[in-house]
Amino acid sequence: MTYGTLALTLIFVLIPLILSKTLRLDLEKDTVIATVRSIVQLIAVGYILKFVFDSDSYLYIFLMVLLMITAATLNVRKKGKTIPGITWKVAATLIFVEVLTQGILIGFQITPPTAQYVIPISGMVIGNSMVLAILFLNRFTSEIESHEDQIELILSLGGTPKQAIHTRLIQAIKTSMIPTIESQKTMGLVQLPGMMSGQIIAGADPIQAVQFQLLIVFLILTTAAVTSIALGFLSYPTLFNKQYQLLQEGRDK
């Protein structure tokens, strides 16, 4: 694709701008900002990736993955403000997911340990892990708020924090995983996944593209399960103290 052709794709930005103006949706400013940011960020990433691929250095691969984990952690922690120490819990979860998935891929020689494979796959794994962590934390905090009386009931009947939070934790884990499982059920029927579509457009053999997509689908399934379970089991003990009391934001230490 030439830059001239790419410029023509701005028609797809003009359409929502015209619609927003005509219908007074007041979304023109946000649309322009989103467009400019996506152009600048993607071009920058493109050049960085080119530099990392050309240098073929493990240090740069490591730094890229570290950057992804840091950005994802900072994004997720906002959703779990009520959970003490949420930043390191999210970071530990994302690092664990990344090490586990890359360990299996490289360890079993499914993919080679090169920047071309490690960085895009890490991006997909960490990105999905980030979304799962946000979904989990949203659900977990709302489960606790809406079922505080049930948690208190079990504590008041002599239950431990683990017993008191168990149902809420399982519910939050299940709920956060449902979108991943549901979207995989209709994959190929309702939508062609982005990575597979990209490979086919770039001229790859569709069967080869499908094989890689399946790899990503299975990876994301593991990512979803490990992220919500790890984050859940790291988070719940800090919601209670040694006296088996449910701590509340801004009240207890």
Add this chain to the structure above:
Amino acid sequence: MQEAAISFQDVSMKRGEQQVLKQISGQFPQGKITTLVGPSGAGKSTLLKLCNGLLSPDEGSITILGNPLENWEPVELRTRVSMALQSAPMISGTVEENLTLPYALQGAEVDVDKMRRIIKEVGLDVDYLQRDSKDLSGGQRQKVSIARTLLMEPDILLLDEITSALDRASRQEVEELIQHIHKTFGTTIIWITHNLEQAGRIGHYTWVLMDGELVEQGESSLLEDPQNDRVRQFVRGDEA
């Protein structure tokens, strides 16, 4: 006043920036019913949660059945000082599953005979054991909630506005049940109620809390002729 089941000494507590309890000192006598009254937001529920260690005070000391609060192991404390909550929360499942919850939490074997005896004791037929807890009325939920706490044979029973959401008939049934439990088991009962008439009728002793302060305590007859001006205004307002 008799030997204390629970005593408070200069207990203060904050929740967030708000001072919820201020320098509370007093005793809940053993084997008696003490009612806790006061306007909404006076700190009654917070005080009750301090009695079984669901909360800890910021300042002061609390002695429960002769031991300081901080020396109690949480599980043991909560099986000896049991609480029935205002909303009578149920876990999803049958009445039997709700009643056996304390056993399940302790990993203990269910005493079926005792469960059947207690469900009858609270005025429900044993057929109720197989009912879904979702199908219970407000009064029946409260009875199951009380039965669940009684299965642990607590020394002290804490009741948080258990009749406030009930109709008149159910309220009377629950009141009679609590009096029956007290007479039968000699359990010390601490009961939060909004209803001053109920507090005077049921309680041997009464604590009046206002803005986190214990403004008056003594025999429940104090509600008939309060010495404190604020309490007098509160009683008049409530009766109006």
